[in-house]
Amino acid sequence: MLIEIxxxxxxxxxxxVTNILVKIGxxxxxxxxxxxIEGDKTSLEIPSDFSGIVKExxxxxxxxxxxxxxxxxxxxxxxxxxxxxxxxxxxxENNIINEIYASPLIKSLSREFNIDLNKIKGTGLKxxxxxxxxxxxxxxxxxxxIYEDKKNDKNxxxxxxxxxxxxxxxxxxxxxxxxxxxxxxxxxHVTIFDKIDITNLEKFRNKKNEExxxxxxxxxxxxxxxxxxxxxxxxxxxxxxxxxxSKNNEYLKINKYINIGIAVETNKGLIVxxxxxxxxxxIIKISEELIDISNKAxxxxxxxxxxxxxxxxxxxxGHIGTKYFTPIINAPEVSILGISRSSxxxxxxxxxxxxxxxxxxxxxxxxxxxxxxxxxRFIKKISYLLSxxxxxxx
Numbered sequence: 001m002l003i004e005i006x007x008x009x010x011x012x013x014x015x016x017v018t019n020i021l022v023k024i025g026x027x028x029x030x031x032x033x034x035x036x037i038e039g040d041k042t043s044l045e046i047p048s049d050f051s052g053i054v055k056e057x058x059x060x061x062x063x064x065x066x067x068x069x070x071x072x073x074x075x076x077x078x079x080x081x082x083x084x085x086x087x088x089x090x091x092x093e094n095n096i097i098n099e100i101y102a103s104p105l106i107k108s109l110s111r112e113f114n115i116d117l118n119k120i121k122g123t124g125l126k127x128x129x130x131x132x133x134x135x136x137x138x139x140x141x142x143x144x145x146i147y148e149d150k151k152n153d154k155n156x157x158x159x160x161x162x163x164x165x166x167x168x169x170x171x172x173x174x175x176x177x178x179x180x181x182x183x184x185x186x187x188x189h190v191t192i193f194d195k196i197d198i199t200n201l202e203k204f205r206n207k208k209n210e211e212x213x214x215x216x217x218x219x220x221x222x223x224x225x226x227x228x229x230x231x232x233x234x235x236x237x238x239x240x241x242x243x244x245x246s247k248n249n250e251y252l253k254i255n256k257y258i259n260i261g262i263a264v265e266t267n268k269g270l271i272v273x274x275x276x277x278x279x280x281x282x283i284i285k286i287s288e289e290l291i292d293i294s295n296k297a298x299x300x301x302x303x304x305x306x307x308x309x310x311x312x313x314x315x316x317x318g319h320i321g322t323k324y325f326t327p328i329i330n331a332p333e334v335s336i337l338g339i340s341r342s343s344x345x346x347x348x349x350x351x352x353x354x355x356x357x358x359x360x361x362x363x364x365x366x367x368x369x370x371x372x373x374x375x376x377r378f379i380k381k382i383s384y385l386l387s388x389x390x391x392x393x394x
Contacts (some may be wrong), residue, residue, distance in 0.1 A: 011304025038171035261310030336363035
């Protein structure tokens with residue numbers, strides 16, 4: 001029986017086909033990945049709901065697809081016959097087929113370069129085959145000239161010669177790069193810098209995490225969670241920062257909801273998942289959602305609802321270690337908060353120097369929508385809330 005495989009209802013947006021993971025005549029299994037698609041902020045692998053033989057491939061790399069777009073036609077009936085023959089062959093030859101541990105990207109590369117992954121010894125965790133393992137294998141089997149001939153192939157993600165490795169940008173990086181350039185060139189950015197004393201906050205946070213650990217609760221609160229909650233409170237009090245500038249730059253659209261985007265670093269570029277309706281959520285709920293969407297972002301399995309309708313963005317580089325940076329506004333939003341790494345510093349209290357944990361922050365805002373005085377007030381309100389955790393619950 002011939003079955004049509006269509007794109008499921010992911011969102012109303014269009015996606016670009018970036019890789020086709022199967023070939024005509026291939027015997028596929030249920031839940032096997034068929035193709036990779038990319039949107040503005042996410043990359044997804046689309047699995048099959050059926051097993052069968054691929055009869056037709058209805059899309060090409062670079063095509064735009066949306067919900068109900070026809071992708072493949074498979075023959076489900078022939079699959080059962082082939083499966084029976086295949087099982088008999090395995091029994092007769094007494095072969096043992098081991099599972100190959102490799103990411104979808106590595107499996108895609110192996111198909112592209114006709115590499116048998118069974119011949120490669122993985123050096124990653126639990127024998128996982130890495131990109132470096134693939135590259136080493138290719139270097140041993142092929143010479144540089146063959147790969148120079150492939151340098152114009154748009155599907156080739158790296159070109160190998162003696163001194164240079166060219167890595168192709170992901171679709172997310174290319175799209176976000178263009179957007180960031182446009183935002184930087186068209187928005188009059190103003191950035192205000194400050195440091196916040198989070199000594200008491202850190203004492204409270206560490207105490208709560210110790211309590212959760214003793215009670216074996218699967219919750220770990222990070223400083224970012226308190227920052228998200230503090231920003232939501234200030235956005236509610238200063239709605240200009242929770243707005244969108246109209247296309248003709250004549251008025252502000254004030255959002256009645258508070259959704260905050262959190263920039264997450266992934267192996268395909270920066271993705272901004274969104275925590276929604278923060279005003280009605282407590283610290284633990286925000287923490288749980290932050291962990292969930294961050295994991296999904298890194299795995300590339302966010303849906304469109306989880307990356308849309310952001311009102312304000314927070315970009316944190318604290319885990320890497322910076323003092324200050326100028327975050328670029330995520331238009332059509334009008335402001336963005338940058339978080340750097342906290343450190344212990346001697347602070348004068350009019351009597352003596354005391355060690356305090358100081359958190360550097362950077363607030364960039366669109367000067368067409370927000371003036372400098374309001375920017376200073378916003379950052380001071382954030383400082384007030386975070387310097388004494390009791391202020392957040394007042």
